Amino acid sequence: MASNPSNVNAVVVVGGGFAGLTTALALSCCQPRPPIVLVEPHSRFVFLPLLYELLSAELQAWEVAPPYHSLLCERGIAHLQDRVESIDTKAKTLITSSGITLSYSQLVLSTGSVPTDFNIQGVLEHALMFRDLDDVQVLRQRIRELQLSRDPQQALVIVGAGPTGVELACKLADLLNGAAELHLIELGERVLPNAKAFNQEEAEKALNKRGIHIHLCTKVLAISANQVEFESKQKTHSLISPITHRGLIWTAGTRAVLPEFGPDFVLTGARLPINSCLEVIGLNHVLGIGDVAFNDDHCWPSTAQVALQQGEAAAQNVMALRAGKAPNPFEFKDLGEMLSLGIGEASITGMGFTLAGSLAFQMRRVAYLTKLPGLSLGLRSASTWLLGH
Numbered sequence: 001m002a003s004n005p006s007n008v009n010a011v012v013v014v015g016g017g018f019a020g021l022t023t024a025l026a027l028s029c030c031q032p033r034p035p036i037v038l039v040e041p042h043s044r045f046v047f048l049p050l051l052y053e054l055l056s057a058e059l060q061a062w063e064v065a066p067p068y069h070s071l072l073c074e075r076g077i078a079h080l081q082d083r084v085e086s087i088d089t090k091a092k093t094l095i096t097s098s099g100i101t102l103s104y105s106q107l108v109l110s111t112g113s114v115p116t117d118f119n120i121q122g123v124l125e126h127a128l129m130f131r132d133l134d135d136v137q138v139l140r141q142r143i144r145e146l147q148l149s150r151d152p153q154q155a156l157v158i159v160g161a162g163p164t165g166v167e168l169a170c171k172l173a174d175l176l177n178g179a180a181e182l183h184l185i186e187l188g189e190r191v192l193p194n195a196k197a198f199n200q201e202e203a204e205k206a207l208n209k210r211g212i213h214i215h216l217c218t219k220v221l222a223i224s225a226n227q228v229e230f231e232s233k234q235k236t237h238s239l240i241s242p243i244t245h246r247g248l249i250w251t252a253g254t255r256a257v258l259p260e261f262g263p264d265f266v267l268t269g270a271r272l273p274i275n276s277c278l279e280v281i282g283l284n285h286v287l288g289i290g291d292v293a294f295n296d297d298h299c300w301p302s303t304a305q306v307a308l309q310q311g312e313a314a315a316q317n318v319m320a321l322r323a324g325k326a327p328n329p330f331e332f333k334d335l336g337e338m339l340s341l342g343i344g345e346a347s348i349t350g351m352g353f354t355l356a357g358s359l360a361f362q363m364r365r366v367a368y369l370t371k372l373p374g375l376s377l378g379l380r381s382a383s384t385w386l387l388g389h
């Protein structure tokens with residue numbers, strides 16, 4: 001299909017997660033405003049850090065997952081609800097799943113990441129994920145079933161004790177309220193291996209207080225519909241009796257999602273290599289941001305915080321490139337770390353203070369709400385929370 005000539009001057013942003021949506025919204029505030037196309041297959045933006053609160057019904061879907069049309073209306077951003085399949089970096093075009101060819105002047109790649117199974121047997125077939133609205137529905141249904149049968153022997157297993165695994169375990173323990181055992185399996189020696197010390201300690205307290213069984217230094221070998229097999233790395237690779245489960249949630253790792261490239265760009269690694277100005281190394285006028293990108297000199301973590309800040313910086317750098325100026329290096333400002341630790345509890349480390357408990361929970365909610373793209377929605381949600389709880 002011929003490319004659409006009306007797009008040749010456009011900035012095309014691929015992926016409307018934290019990084020891409022922030023870029024598109026920031027570009028829409030620039031003068032002169034460039035033509036902006038956001039290619040994103042979903043109809044709703046999902047604010048992932050608040051997915052636990054959606055699971056527990058502390059928040060509603062309209063608060064956690066606003067539709068793109070409400071976020072983009074009157075911003076001069078065209079939302080193409082489609083998936084990019086391939087990019088021709090020589091012709092500066094991309095092709096979508098429905099066969100549309102788009103031309104771009106500048107391209108921002110922010111296609112994020114998805115869970116990876118590390119080729120462990122049975123994960124794709126039998127594990128539940130926790131990443132989108134459908135996953136929340138499936139898990140809610142499973143919780144209802146466990147609550148109805150109320151057999152204390154029945155178990156729910158979470159694999160991966162990073163932030164998602166730990167936050168989910170605490171929320172599930174509160175929701176299940178003794179209706180099932182909870183097991184948290186982690187390959188490392190401690191939960192939250194990369195977290196700030198205060199949050200790590202608070203998380204350990206929160207997990208222990210809820211009676212969650214923590215299996216550290218433990219590697220999952222295979223999963224079936226109702227069993228998980230694993231081995232201990234501590235006891236010289238000894239096999240442990242499998243756990244019989246009524247549901248296993250996989251939060252053990254992610255991999256970057258990337259379209260195909262051609263003909264003059266070969267991707268050698270698993271993620272997009274970018275320089276300190278967020279430009280994809282080897283490509284002109286193409287930026288890579290968020291979970292999909294990596295920079296050799298900076299260990300920017302794969303977080304919403306980094307994605308948001310890179311989105312702002314990417315918009316500035318796109319405008320610089322359009323004006324024929326040099327882009328600026330990206331500087332990450334670590335604003336701290338917040339963890340949801342069950343219903344009504346959280347832990348915060350950052351900006352010179354640490355805080356745990358219900359006040360931290362309220363602060364976390366308000367902090368995230370003000371980050372919600374489209375401030376009017378955020379303010380509405382903030383008042384719901386502040387007045388309603």
Ligand SMILES: Cc1cc2nc3c(=O)[nH]c(=O)nc-3n(C[C@H](O)[C@H](O)[C@H](O)COP(=O)(O)OP(=O)(O)OC[C@H]3O[C@@H](n4cnc5c(N)ncnc54)[C@H](O)[C@@H]3O)c2cc1C
Pocket residue numbers: 014015016017018019020039040041042048049050051082083084085110111112113130131163164257258259289290291292302303304305306307338
């Ligand atoms: C449950 C959960 C809780 C989290 N909590 C926190 C937290 O508390 N704090 C924090 O900092 N981080 C948190 N994270 C991590 C954070 O959400 C990610 O780091 C962040 O979403 C990365 O943003 P991104 O824009 O790079 O990618 P994503 O948010 O993954 O967005 C990528 C987008 O690209 C789209 N896309 C993919 N492929 C294509 C394609 N080919 N064409 C078009 N579009 C495409 C996808 O549909 C998606 O909308 C959490 C993650 C999860 C799963």
